[in-house]
Amino acid sequence: MAKLKQDKSHEMGLHEEQLKGRTQQRFFSIDESENLTYFHSFDVDTSKSATIDAQDMTPREINREIRELMEKGIGDITVDNPMSRHGVGVGILNRLNLTFSDSLGYFGCGLIDGPNVHIKGRVGWSCAENMMAGTVVIDGNAGSTFGAAIRGGDLVCKGSVGARTGIDQKGGTIIVGGKTGAFSGFMMQRGRMIILGDAGMNLGDSMYDGTIYVGGEVEELGVDCVPGEMTELDIRYLTEKLGNYDMKAPNGIEKMQKYVSGKTLWNYDNLEPNEKKLIL
Amino acid sequence: MCGIAGIIHKNAGKDVNIGEQMTAMLQALKHRGPDSTGYAMYGEDNGNHIVRFKVAEAADLEGSFDIHAAIEDRIAAVVSRMEDLGAKIVKKENATEYSHRYEIQFSGDMKKLADFVEDIEGVEILSIGNSLELIKDLGDAAEVSEQYGLNSFNGTHGIGHTRMATESDVDIRSAHPYWAYPFSDVSVVHNGQLTNYWTNRRALELKGHRFSSNCDSELIAVYIADRMNQGQDLESAMKDSVEYLDGVFTYLVATRDQLGMAKDVMAAKPMVVYEGDDMIALASEEVAIRTLFDHRIETFDPYHGEVKVWQN
Numbered sequence: 001m002a003k004l005k006q007d008k009s010h011e012m013g014l015h016e017e018q019l020k021g022r023t024q025q026r027f028f029s030i031d032e033s034e035n036l037t038y039f040h041s042f043d044v045d046t047s048k049s050a051t052i053d054a055q056d057m058t059p060r061e062i063n064r065e066i067r068e069l070m071e072k073g074i075g076d077i078t079v080d081n082p083m084s085r086h087g088v089g090v091g092i093l094n095r096l097n098l099t100f101s102d103s104l105g106y107f108g109c110g111l112i113d114g115p116n117v118h119i120k121g122r123v124g125w126s127c128a129e130n131m132m133a134g135t136v137v138i139d140g141n142a143g144s145t146f147g148a149a150i151r152g153g154d155l156v157c158k159g160s161v162g163a164r165t166g167i168d169q170k171g172g173t174i175i176v177g178g179k180t181g182a183f184s185g186f187m188m189q190r191g192r193m194i195i196l197g198d199a200g201m202n203l204g205d206s207m208y209d210g211t212i213y214v215g216g217e218v219e220e221l222g223v224d225c226v227p228g229e230m231t232e233l234d235i236r237y238l239t240e241k242l243g244n245y246d247m248k249a250p251n252g253i254e255k256m257q258k259y260v261s262g263k264t265l266w267n268y269d270n271l272e273p274n275e276k277k278l279i280l
Numbered sequence: 281m282c283g284i285a286g287i288i289h290k291n292a293g294k295d296v297n298i299g300e301q302m303t304a305m306l307q308a309l310k311h312r313g314p315d316s317t318g319y320a321m322y323g324e325d326n327g328n329h330i331v332r333f334k335v336a337e338a339a340d341l342e343g344s345f346d347i348h349a350a351i352e353d354r355i356a357a358v359v360s361r362m363e364d365l366g367a368k369i370v371k372k373e374n375a376t377e378y379s380h381r382y383e384i385q386f387s388g389d390m391k392k393l394a395d396f397v398e399d400i401e402g403v404e405i406l407s408i409g410n411s412l413e414l415i416k417d418l419g420d421a422a423e424v425s426e427q428y429g430l431n432s433f434n435g436t437h438g439i440g441h442t443r444m445a446t447e448s449d450v451d452i453r454s455a456h457p458y459w460a461y462p463f464s465d466v467s468v469v470h471n472g473q474l475t476n477y478w479t480n481r482r483a484l485e486l487k488g489h490r491f492s493s494n495c496d497s498e499l500i501a502v503y504i505a506d507r508m509n510q511g512q513d514l515e516s517a518m519k520d521s522v523e524y525l526d527g528v529f530t531y532l533v534a535t536r537d538q539l540g541m542a543k544d545v546m547a548a549k550p551m552v553v554y555e556g557d558d559m560i561a562l563a564s565e566e567v568a569i570r571t572l573f574d575h576r577i578e579t580f581d582p583y584h585g586e587v588k589v590w591q592n
Contacts, residue, residue, distance in 0.1 A: 084566040102576045105567045122579050124566055125550060141580045144547060162581035163547035182547050182584040200547075200584060 041094030041114070044075030055081040059088050070096060084124065089117060095134075106143070109136050112153075125162070128155045131172065137245060144181065147174045150191070156245050163200065166193045169210060177247055185212050186222070188261075194238065196249050204259050212259040213238060215249040226262035234258060281444045282471040283309030284456075284551075285563040286532045287572075288437035288539040288590050292558065294324050299425065299433025304571040305563055306421035306440045312471075312564060313444035316455035317424045318416030320467035320534055321438035325411040328370055328383040329390075329464070332406040332414050333358065333397065336378040337451050340402075350402065351377060357400045362386075365393050375428040379406075379417065379452075391462035395490070404453060404492050409465035411435070411536055416455040436592045437539050439532045441469040448495040458501035461490060463508055465536040470497035471564055472529030472549045480524070500531050515589040518542045522585050532562065540589040547584035554579045560590050 050069050054062045062079060069077055076097040082088055086105035089098060096115040103121030113132035122140035131150040144162030147155040151171040160178030164186055171191040182200035185193055188207040198216035205222020238253045249256055285305040289296050298321055306317055335354040340347050362369060362384060371383035386393065394405050407414030417424045425431050441456035448454040460466035474496040481491060481499055489502045503524060507517035514533060518540050528548035533540040541562055543551060552566045554577050561569045566579050582588060
């Protein structure tokens with residue numbers, strides 16, 4: 001069991017409240033769909049395929065080529081030789097099967113809403129930042145700020161990731177097959193994070209809401225993050241979610257630890273945006 | 281922002297063209313810092329000490345009518361002072377009017393020699409070593425490499441830097457790498473900001489260390505030198521530095537036969553590592569490492585507070 005962080009702020013009495021794990025009993029639907037379709041998105045046919053050789057292309061040229069292929073209705077695109085370039089595969093707002101045959105650099109697949117992306121390599125910092133829906137699966141490792149501010153979809157790294165994974169996460173699911181670095185789940189607001197390996201220091205620091213599952217050791221919990229109680233629903237959810245990506249918890253799902261926010265912010269609730277619209 | 285890169289070949293001889301490899305990596309990092317580019321590369325040790333020094337800034341050549349005569353006077357003074365302390369100059373080269381490379385035979389106190397030479401106005405020693413060649417100038421890697429003929433430099437390892445000036449001026453003095461004065465063959469490159477620079481600089485100056493610039497990165501070189509002066513090995517000194525230095529940083533250190541990397545406790549600055557059987561390559565971005573390969577590679581990000589040292 002990870003220990004709660006006890007630092008100077010505790011000694012000074014700035015964190016006197018009892019952290020109770022207010023959100024651990026929140027129920028969610030396993031079948032919930034967070035995908036959206038935009039009015040202006042491309043109508044593509046996933047049985048139509050095309051390949052781009054990006055060896056000598058700039059990121060802008062690669063992104064433009066992807067867009068032009070989607071305009072032609074092609075729904076299955078493979079990008080060869082992306083050569084770890086930055087900002088590739090961004091801003092895709094519709095269904096698309098997109099495969100990168102090698103590693104991407106920083107900000108790969110950011111601002112996407114709908115595509116299913118497979119990266120057969122590694123990704124740099126801030127992969128899938130602000131992702132709204134779809135799936136991004138990375139075969140290798142990932143850099144820091146993996147899945148920063150994502151709002152939906154599944155972001156999966158089969159290897160290990162750097163620091164600040166899921167910083168400002170607002171929804172969706174982040175799955176990490178290996179380790180994650182310091183400050184993962186920092187200021188997490190909603191969604192779920194599944195770490196199958198170890199987690200670095202200050203896990204879930206300042207999280208408002210959301211759920212973090214860890215299969216390995218936690219170096220240290222951050223302020224406001226507390227252990228939660230694993231329920232049948234959690235186990236069903238993890239079994240189904242990991243099964244989707246052919247991933248397994250090294251010590252079994254039952255032995256995973258759940259972490260949630262232990263503090264209520266005075267102006268924060270856990271209503272989803274569409275639920276908020278109903279009551280406003 | 282700045283970009284840093286390093287490479288070390290573990291099992292090869294000294295005939296790998298690391299100049300070309302470093303240039304390729306640093307040019308790929310140009311977008312992280314276009315102001316200046318620097319190399320610290322380690323080649324053949326022929327028994328002589330290699331002294332790299334500058335006698336003016338590149339910008340000085342445009343700002344004064346008397347600068348050319350002053351440069352001549354400074355070079356004469358350098359030669360005179362080296363010879364006064366018993367150094368025998370066996371080879372003189374210069375890529376520019378202001379940047380010089382001397383090979384010397386010298387068995388005396390290296391710190392005294394460095395201090396005596398640097399006492400000449402406008403003269404700064406960039407490095408002293410038996411295998412270290414430290415080159416830095418304004419411009420990108422392609423320009424600096426072309427200017428100094430680095431694309432055919434053979435050796436075992438090297439580190440480099442592309443600088444975006446944020447804390448100090450755009451000049452050679454503030455460019456990286458920094459030599460860990462007065463330690464032969466020790467150099468440092470850094471990406472980040474150190475927030476306890478002035479406090480620690482004053483403390484180290486009181487201990488007799490010299491700073492040639494106002495760039496916070498120089499603190500790392502001087503700190504490592506101070507620790508090694510107290511008998512610490514490189515890895516131990518680097519581990520201590522992670523606690524000692526406050527701020528966000530990733531830095532690389534190279535010695536005659538080692539390459540080290542350290543990352544701050546917040547893991548706030550990037551570093552990507554490729555660790556192969558024969559070669560290790562590190563850079564702020566994988567896009568730099570990929571310039572060395574025509575196939576897919578496995579890389580990873582080091583974690584917070586992590587220190588790694590590789591031997592060639």
